[in-house]
Amino acid sequence: MSASPDEIFRNYVYAGALTRNADALAELFTEDGVLEAPLVPADAAFPKRMEGREEIRGAMAAYYERQTGDGGVPNVEKSRYVLHITDDPDVFIAEIDTVFDGNGEGDGADVTVSLVQIVRTRDGKIAHLRDYFTPGLVS
Template sequence: MPTNPQEIFGRYIHAGALTRDADALAELFTPDGVYESPFIPDGRIFPRRLAGREEIRAGMAAYYAHPADSGGVVDTARSRFVLHTTADPDVFIAEIDTVVVAPDATTTTMSLVQIFRISDGRIALLRDYFDPSTVD
């Protein structure tokens, strides 16, 4: 199991944004882990709050089943992130700028902040702060 922020974040990005693998994503969480997106209004395709590994698996699988609106692809070479450790060794913050290239070659950048709370190498709480208009 990963033990440092870089490993945990790397696995999270691979399972979520890059491969959209709900099973792999859910396995990164503790059995009672919580994934929250506080800026998402209720009733949207992207879930506002998922509690428990199985709810995370089902909720993200349902979201991933919808095609991305733009049909764009993440440009990993131009995207960037900075991880910030905190005074609490179980908490780190990810500051992210994701570059997406649309089929017509135009690019957009989605900036977001994620706060991770870790327990025994797994995500116990992830709070994901981003513009809700970017997901549905």
């Protein structure tokens, strides 16, 4: 039985944003999977496009290693998402509002980051993920 969009999405969030585990993240993708962030400038810290499971693994491991840790971990209780199931059973869209506790503009206020991900799956794995988020978050 193939994984549901909700299972795929939750596993992706856990492996990436919550645990920053590049190996677990890469294993969610097909061998030829693509992870791209079209709005990110080519010179940003976050890779603009990664093709293939091994490139995703290496690039995300390097990105996570560069993280200072002061960006915080998302507050799962406050964060929200909605999955939009499309007419194509292999495609879903995630509309996400991620909340980070008290690491605002020096005032201790929560910061909410809104983004959209378009996910194409194949055999229960991510074949192509487009992550649309504010480029300034990763530069």
